Amino acid sequence: MEKGLLIVLSGPSGVGKGTVCSxxxxxxxxxxxxxxxxxxxxxxxxxxxxxYFFKSREQFQEMIANDALLExxxxxxxxxxxxxxxxxxxxxxGKDVILEIEVQGALKVKEKxxxxxxxxxxxxxxxxxxxxxxxxxxxxQDTINNRMTVxxxxxxxxxxxxxxxxxxxxxxxxxxxxxIIVAEHCRRDRYYSHLADLPAATEKV
Amino acid sequence: MEKGLLIVLSGPSGVGKGTVCSxxxxxxxxxxxxxxxxxxxxxxxxxxxxxYFFKSREQFQEMIANDALLExxxxxxxxxxxxxxxxxxxxxxGKDVILEIEVQGALKVKEKxxxxxxxxxxxxxxxxxxxxxxxxxxxxQDTINNRMTVxxxxxxxxxxxxxxxxxxxxxxxxxxxxxIIVAEHCRRDRYYSHLADLPAATEKV
Numbered sequence: 001m002e003k004g005l006l007i008v009l010s011g012p013s014g015v016g017k018g019t020v021c022s023x024x025x026x027x028x029x030x031x032x033x034x035x036x037x038x039x040x041x042x043x044x045x046x047x048x049x050x051x052y053f054f055k056s057r058e059q060f061q062e063m064i065a066n067d068a069l070l071e072x073x074x075x076x077x078x079x080x081x082x083x084x085x086x087x088x089x090x091x092x093x094g095k096d097v098i099l100e101i102e103v104q105g106a107l108k109v110k111e112k113x114x115x116x117x118x119x120x121x122x123x124x125x126x127x128x129x130x131x132x133x134x135x136x137x138x139x140x141q142d143t144i145n146n147r148m149t150v151x152x153x154x155x156x157x158x159x160x161x162x163x164x165x166x167x168x169x170x171x172x173x174x175x176x177x178x179x180i181i182v183a184e185h186c187r188r189d190r191y192y193s194h195l196a197d198l199p200a201a202t203e204k205v
Numbered sequence: 206m207e208k209g210l211l212i213v214l215s216g217p218s219g220v221g222k223g224t225v226c227s228x229x230x231x232x233x234x235x236x237x238x239x240x241x242x243x244x245x246x247x248x249x250x251x252x253x254x255x256x257y258f259f260k261s262r263e264q265f266q267e268m269i270a271n272d273a274l275l276e277x278x279x280x281x282x283x284x285x286x287x288x289x290x291x292x293x294x295x296x297x298x299g300k301d302v303i304l305e306i307e308v309q310g311a312l313k314v315k316e317k318x319x320x321x322x323x324x325x326x327x328x329x330x331x332x333x334x335x336x337x338x339x340x341x342x343x344x345x346q347d348t349i350n351n352r353m354t355v356x357x358x359x360x361x362x363x364x365x366x367x368x369x370x371x372x373x374x375x376x377x378x379x380x381x382x383x384x385i386i387v388a389e390h391c392r393r394d395r396y397y398s399h400l401a402d403l404p405a406a407t408e409k410v
Contacts, residue, residue: 120393164393176391183388186381188325188369 004091005184006113007031007098009177010106011121012151013076014133016167020121021100024174028181032090034099037063040078053083071101071108076150080105096181103154110160117184119177120161124168126152209296210389211318212236212303214382215311216326217356218281219338221372225326226305229379233386237295239304242268245283258288276306276313281355285310301386308359315365322389324382325366329373331357 009024011017025033037053039060048054055063060079063069072081080102090097099109103120110118123129133139133147158164163180167173184190214229216222230238242258244265253259260268265284268274277286285307295302304314304321315323328334338344338352363369368385372378389395 119391158393161393163388163391165391176387179384179387180391182381182384183368186324186368186370186385188363188366 001094004032004094004096005181006087006091006109006116007096007177007181008106008109008113008116008118009098009100009121010103010119010161011167012103012123012129012154013147014129014151015121015123016132016170016173017100017121020167020170020173020177021098023170024098024177027174028178030095031181032095032097034082034087034090034097036099036101037069037072037081037083038078040080055079070112071105073102073105073108075102075104076147082109103157107157107160117163117180118161119163119165119180120158121173122155122158122164122166124166206299209237209299209301210386210395211292211296211314211321212301212382212386213311213314213318213321213323214303214305214326215308215324215366216372217308217328217334217359218352219334219356220326220328221337221375221378222305222326225372225375225378225382226303228375229303229382232379233383235300236386237300237302239287239292239295239302241304241306242274242277242286242288243283245285260284275317276310278307278309278313280307280309281352287314308362312362312365322368322385323366324368324370324385325363326378327360327363327369327371329371 009017009021021033025031035049035051035053037055037060039055039057040052042048042052042054046052057079060072060081063081063083064072068084069081070084070087072079074080082099082101082105087097087099099106101109106118109116123132129151130144130148133144133151139147165173165176165180214222214226226238230236240254240256240258242260242265244260244262245257247253247257247259251257262284265277265286268286268288269277273289274286275289275292277284287304287306287310292302292304304311306314311323314321328337334356335349335353338349338356344352370378370381370385
């Protein structure tokens, strides 16, 4: 069976990763969402096991000690991590997995899964990003400034990614990501399994 | 202005390149079709300047002498070539160009345009390919055998291509190619032009 693709959706804080990922999951129900573990407090409406596995610091440390996390990182005072077993078993069953994570976490995943598809979500402009971060209305001015500084640093890490998708309009961004997934399944270097019934053709490949 | 993409659609004789290309052009009218020059006789319904530029041997030799062809190749007794000016000026104007050519011609284009997107159209199986070649009903048994031998040799050249698209069903094949085009436009290494308004972010890129 062909292994699934690991799609890693990342980008600066405030760019809209969560919204895009959520709409994408509605459009592509067969895409399996990798639920992250985090020590940050739930925001209104977030559900444990659906949006995140909400953990205490102690629980999170125990997962690290048990090597149960594919990556983990601290970001603005909170820990985020990706439970390893879930991702690996889903890929092995032939299903694609989407992982929505912060930029630093994505780069750690890349060390372990260089064959993953790394998608960087971009704001249409830095002004637009600032307005989105401000518009959340839940942060102080210091926090906003801090987040913008972090976001600009994160943006420079785009060079490690395979694709750059502008989040100008959610449906357009989702369509681009859907296209990337279809295209990656057609990549010739991923494609040898299909060629099994073309023996004469594959001898020299 | 961002340069257009050169999409090179190729694959073994009989796989259905022409049909797929034709349906794709209907679905994506903004995709500019690169009309090839050929010395082969028009088939019923083919129009000069639309399907091919039909040329005599002498005219074709003159184009070669004038370096007016991006590539040219002889295939089953006929010459095929790609007029250079048309492709280059269309790409420069920011439009994508699709080039539907034989496998050997595609590889010559790759020498001059390594940044092109090389898509190899595959039959669902060799049996299916043979049935398609036979089903045309216009060839002798010797010609069919010859075409199958050539097709299997051509198939081994898939290793030089970026994408492998199975032509199991025309609409499905077209959807895959459309996705490849969208995805290639999102490739981070093609994407620096958009980042021009993100100076702080691109300094380190």
